[in-house]
Amino acid sequence: MPLVLLSGFPSSGKSKRAAEIKDYLEAEKGKTVFLVSENDALEEDKNGVFSDSQREKEVRGRLKAEVLRRLSKEDVVVLDSANYIKGYRYELYCASKQYKTPQCLVHTPAPIEEAWGWNLGRGGGEQYHREVFDGLVARYEAPNSSNRWDSPMFTVLPPDPPPLEDIYSALFLTRPPPPNQSTQTQPLSSTNFLYELDRSTQEVTKCVMAAQKTATPGEAIRVPGVAEALSLGRTITLPELTRARRQFIAYTKMHPVEDPQKIMLLFVQYLNSTLG
Template sequence: MPCIVMCGFPCSGKSTRTKEIKQYLEEHCKVAVTVFSDHSIGVNRNLVYADSKKEKEVRGTLKSAVQRHINKEDVVILDSLNYIKGFRYELYCITKACQTPQCTVFCDSNKDSVSAWNQDRPPEERYTQEILDALIMRFEPPNSNQRWDSPLFTVQSEDILSGQQIVDALLNRKPPPPNMATQNVSLPELSSLPPLNMATQNSVPVLMAAQKTCVPGDEIPIPGAKEKITVLRPLTLGELQRHRRQFIVYTKMHPVSDTEMLCNMFVQYLNKGLR
């Protein structure tokens, strides 16, 4: 079943609309609906949205939750700001890879209205005016001409949301066909390439261990590679594992005859991707 991406200013009514959509789908379509939101993962929004690093971590947590629960049987609704178009594109790639549709519901409200609604909230649920203004300024509105925002349903506070239109767009529409960029690589395919696995897998723990003593700009030697990895900033295990998976996918699509080159190729790949 599909993914519904809610989008809008803070306090624009996204959670209210999410409840409406959830109720409609459960009553009229008899499908299970799972909602993920800032509240569901216990986010203190004034703290998170004041720190770009924490905000990025929260987006990653929400994206991972959506990715784990998307299937062809249930509906997933992501009830968050989703104000960055690049993040909405990442969600689109996930649903496309799972061969299930996605739509965007944009709660369109103006700055004055959301500021007033924010003041009507209990003190512990309010955004500070500074955070609210900053999020409104950074907001990247969805565009129906972009495939990752389409189909787009724009609703204002006084509008009646058409649940049937959302059902038609999601349940009665074929999902976009997967392409090479969104295809998942199966484990049997990876296990058929032991040299590729070995060349990339051994590099990650070496890098993680070396970071304990190195400083930005140091060059770290990798077993089996002639070149060294230049570390310009702290690297996380998740980041390295993600680059490793991407390199494996790329190499499977562009195989090399000399497997002894794989370590050096991986080092070159990391030097470009980690800048």
């Protein structure tokens, strides 16, 4: 089913826009819409979750799993979440390609202090603490329509209604991005590719562990030959890296990439999205 991602600061109006999109598609277009809500996943402990990187990662994992469970070609999934990590949005884009279904992104920008004021208007149990709110704003990676995984993007300012007809057209009147080798589920058959997968991920792991011995805590780490830096904002342990490497290998075996030279870059992107 087509996928709609919301993205924005805390208390920037994402849930309001998600509800408007859901109501429109159901009432005006007769579509079945499944709303996957970050608020439901947080279980009334948003400040506790967003103060603990491990719990936050687990919530993202549950949301992604629920989206993947619902994805098909007919109905609509609306993910009402901050979706503030570009690597996470990229993973969802790849999932849409795998299921051959369109997606779009609805961005809800708002001035920081205005969003904070709306937050203060919530009930006491629904408010973000200031340090949690500021932390989420600081970590927010704004979507960019020039990125294929953030496109098509609809920017909805606080006083404006969402472009509902345009969103419908993007979901149902356009072709989904064609799947490529990296998003088609297929068994791994190349022994050489398996060797490159193991070697490249091991090289990244060794480089990260070595760099952390001399880097200041939270400093971005550059892997030789990889354009994107590893920017986690914290020190990661060898067990964490080993577990992430094992998961990445298992996924990549079933989704081989066309160019083995990109394995290290993809692994760094995976680490940024899953351990960040």
